[in-house]
Amino acid sequence: MAHVKKNDTVVVLAGSNIKERDSSGRIVLKRARVLKVKPREGKVLVEGMRIVKRHVRPNPRRGIAGGIVEREAYIDISNVMVVCPACTRPTRVRHEVGADGRKVRICKRCGGVIDK
Ligand SMILES: [Zn+2]
Incomplete structure (x- = not known):
């Protein structure tokens, strides 16, 4: 991904x-x-x-x-x-599987979810 x-x-x-x-x-x-x-x-x-x-x-x-x-x-x-839409800074991302089983991208700076 x-x-x-x-x-x-x-x-x-x-x-x-x-x-x-x-x-x-x-x-x-x-x-x-x-x-x-x-x-x-x-x-x-x-x-x-x-x-x-x-x-x-x-x-x-x-x-x-x-x-x-x-x-x-x-x-x-x-x-x-x-x-990152949460902290508005350029960031590297981490991939995680959310509670609903969907893959989401997480901001490495603030931990916010990048995918809605
Ligand atoms: Zn962020």
């Missing part, structure tokens, strides 16, 4: 353009939403992170104009950390 799931809020730990200034002017890691997870390959797609330019060939029959398109590229899952 991967430590990251679709629609998680995450920070990216490696690469360029991973930081921003918060409202008080401090430099912090950008927080972004997970669009897609490929658990087998260990890759994730994160909204607005690791943008690459792709050259697209025009295809008039499909209404594709062609040119340069900016898209997210897959990031190694080990470079992504989940932001």
Whole structure:
């Protein structure tokens, strides 16, 4: 079971353009939403992170104009950390089986449950 799931809020730990200034002017890691997870390959797609330019060939029959398109590229899952909704900090997770038998992810910082 991967430590990251679709629609998680995450920070990216490696690469360029991973930081921003918060409202008080401090430099912090950008927080972004997970669009897609490929658990087998260990890759994730994160909204607005690791943008690459792709050259697209025009295809008039499909209404594709062609040119340069900016898209997210897959990031190694080990470079992504989940932001805990309870303590709002990036954290490592522990897997546990809940009372109802469902697997849940637990924040290693605050012990809060990450999965609702
Ligand atoms: Zn937490």
